[in-house]
Amino acid sequence: xxxxxxxxRPAPEPVVVAPRGDLAADERSTVxxxxxxxxxxxxISTTARGMFGRGVEVPRGSGSGLIWDAVGHVVTNxxxxxxxxxxxxxxxxxxxxxxxxxxQDRRHDLAVLKIDGLDLRPLPVGTSADLAVGQKVFAxxxxxxxxxxxxxxxxxxxxxxxxxxxxxxxxGAIQTDAAINPGNSGGPxxxxxxxxxGVNTAIYSPSGASAGIGFAVPVDAVARVVPQLVARxxxxxxxxxxxxxxxxxxxxxxxxxxxxxMVLDVVPGGPADRAGIEPAxxxxxxxxxxxxxxxxxxxxxxxxxxxxxxxxRRAVGDAVTLRVRSGRRTRDVEVALxxxx
Numbered sequence: 001x002x003x004x005x006x007x008x009r010p011a012p013e014p015v016v017v018a019p020r021g022d023l024a025a026d027e028r029s030t031v032x033x034x035x036x037x038x039x040x041x042x043x044i045s046t047t048a049r050g051m052f053g054r055g056v057e058v059p060r061g062s063g064s065g066l067i068w069d070a071v072g073h074v075v076t077n078x079x080x081x082x083x084x085x086x087x088x089x090x091x092x093x094x095x096x097x098x099x100x101x102x103x104q105d106r107r108h109d110l111a112v113l114k115i116d117g118l119d120l121r122p123l124p125v126g127t128s129a130d131l132a133v134g135q136k137v138f139a140x141x142x143x144x145x146x147x148x149x150x151x152x153x154x155x156x157x158x159x160x161x162x163x164x165x166x167x168x169x170x171x172g173a174i175q176t177d178a179a180i181n182p183g184n185s186g187g188p189x190x191x192x193x194x195x196x197x198g199v200n201t202a203i204y205s206p207s208g209a210s211a212g213i214g215f216a217v218p219v220d221a222v223a224r225v226v227p228q229l230v231a232r233x234x235x236x237x238x239x240x241x242x243x244x245x246x247x248x249x250x251x252x253x254x255x256x257x258x259x260x261x262m263v264l265d266v267v268p269g270g271p272a273d274r275a276g277i278e279p280a281x282x283x284x285x286x287x288x289x290x291x292x293x294x295x296x297x298x299x300x301x302x303x304x305x306x307x308x309x310x311x312x313r314r315a316v317g318d319a320v321t322l323r324v325r326s327g328r329r330t331r332d333v334e335v336a337l338x339x340x341x
Contacts (some may be wrong), residue, residue, distance in 0.1 A: 026239045034150050035136060039092045040067045040123040041140045041187055042108065043147050044076055044099070044113070046084035060084050064141035064187030065113065066196065067122045073230055076186030076220065077201050078104040079164070080110050089115050092148055100339040103229035107237075108221055109164050109201045114228040123188055126195030128174065129217035131155055139178040139200055139214070141187030153178030153212075162202050162215045171309040173215040174198045180214030189216040196222075224315065238311045238318065238337035239330060241270020242293075249303035252292065259302040260292040271335035277324060294330065295323040311337065 019098040023031070037116060041064060048060040061081035067073075074089055081087055090096045097115035104111035105115040120317030132155065139151045157175040164170045176189065180203050189198035228235045248262040263279045266272050295301060297320050315321060319336050 028148075029192070029216060030138070030152065033190065033192070034140065037123060037188070037190055037194050038148050038150075039121045041065070041092060041148065042067065042074060043090045043142045044074075044080055044087055044186065045090070046081055046087045048083055048085050048213060062142065062145060062183055064183065064200070065089065066186075066199070067120050068112070068190045068226060068230075069122050070120050071225075072117050072120060073102065074099065074115060075226055076111050076113065077199065078106045078111040079109055079111045080186045080203075081113070084115075086155045087113060089113060090147075091117065091120075094281045095319065103224050103233035103235075105235040106168055107170075108162070108217055108225050108235070108323055109168075109170055109221060110199065110225050110229070112226060121192075123196045124194065125223060126191055126193070126219055128196045128197050128220045130219075131158060131174065131191075131197060133157060134193045136190075137174075137176050137178055137197065138190045138194075139180055139184060139187060140190070141177070141180075141184035141200060143181035143183040145177075145183055149184075151179040156213070160215060162333035164202070169305070170201065170215070170217060171312065172218055173201070174218050176214050176216065177212040178214060179212070185216075198222075203245075203262075221312070224312075227308060236316075236339040236341075237303045237308070238314050238316050239270075240271045240311065240320075240322070240335050241267035241335060242279070244304040244307075246304050248280075257292075258294065258325065259300070260294040261301060261304050261307045262289065265295065267341075271338060275322075275333040275335050277322075278326070287308065290326075292325040293322050294325050297321050298323075 044065045045062045046060045065076035068075045068237050087099045088101045088326050097117055099115050100114040102112040102114050135155050143149050154175050155175050160173040160175045162170045162173045180200050184200050191197050197219050200216045202215045203214040225235045242263050243265040244261050253259050266279045267298045278290040281288040301307040316337050316339050319334055321332050321334050
């Protein structure tokens with residue numbers, strides 16, 4: 001048998017793996033932020049009764065939420081639980097709880113659930129009035145069902161008005177380029193110190209995925225709304241005791257008058273009534289215009305929606321100065337805000 005010679009290949013040189021070394025300072029801070037905040041972020045799954053089969057619950061959707069306090073209140077978006085007949089909350093450690101609805105406010109797209117859990121870690125709450133465009137932000141949530149996901153970005157803009165569910169506009173939203181996708185709704189937006197500065201609520205996306213334009217309800221609004229939802233199940237915004245109609249305000253502008261809020265009615269004994277604000281009068285000859293509110297604390301309001309948005313940034317008991325127009329005469333009046341009926 002002929003002898004077969006095989007060429008011997010030299011052994012490959014061992015690959016030298018360089019030690020990883022230390023993370024950069026900003027990486028270490030981001031890792032620490034996620035480790036501290038993620039136990040306070042939850043996954044929410046909802047079900048609804050199906051059309052076929054009495055009492056049969058079918059999956060409806062999922063979203064994110066955050067632990068508000070140590071007794072088990074969980075904050076999320078109102079649209080996350082809209083139409084659901086039951087909801088479950090899963091913590092970062094895997095524990096799952098049946099949740100009950102405490103209250104919701106669709107105007108701010110916020111809802112509060114309650115779970116009976118121990119060793120809960122609420123997020124520290126920051127402020128949003130002092131945010132600056134360009135500062136770093138971090139979003140934690142469950143995009144597309146992928147739990148405990150972190151994305152980073154910056155504050156892209158402030159004071160955005162975002163169309164919400166059922167034609168309701170969310171006022172004063174934070175815009176960010178941190179990737180926010182379906183499933184992130186209801187999760188926290190954090191500053192670089194790990195403090196809650198907003199609740200992620202919406203994205204602008206022609207494709208349905210992140211396009212780098214996300215929006216969050218500012219935490220100053222959350223801090224006003226959530227305690228009322230916890231205490232009474234609904235939110236009553238600050239009010240001055242008047243009623244108006246956007247159509248009447250549009251008539252003002254169409255007639256060439258300066259924009260404002262046409263006062264159509266005044267609550268007897270309310271702040272506006274005590275300040276001498278006069279409503280429009282309906283007579284046999286037509287409508288006799290009354291007072292028109294032009295500004296709140298020097299900020300012009302173009303209509304009823306703008307007035308309500310300005311009042312909502314205040315608290316019950318706060319005093320505000322209204323600039324009021326009567327015919328060609330204007331005057332400033334101070335009123336103290338009360339709870340809306």
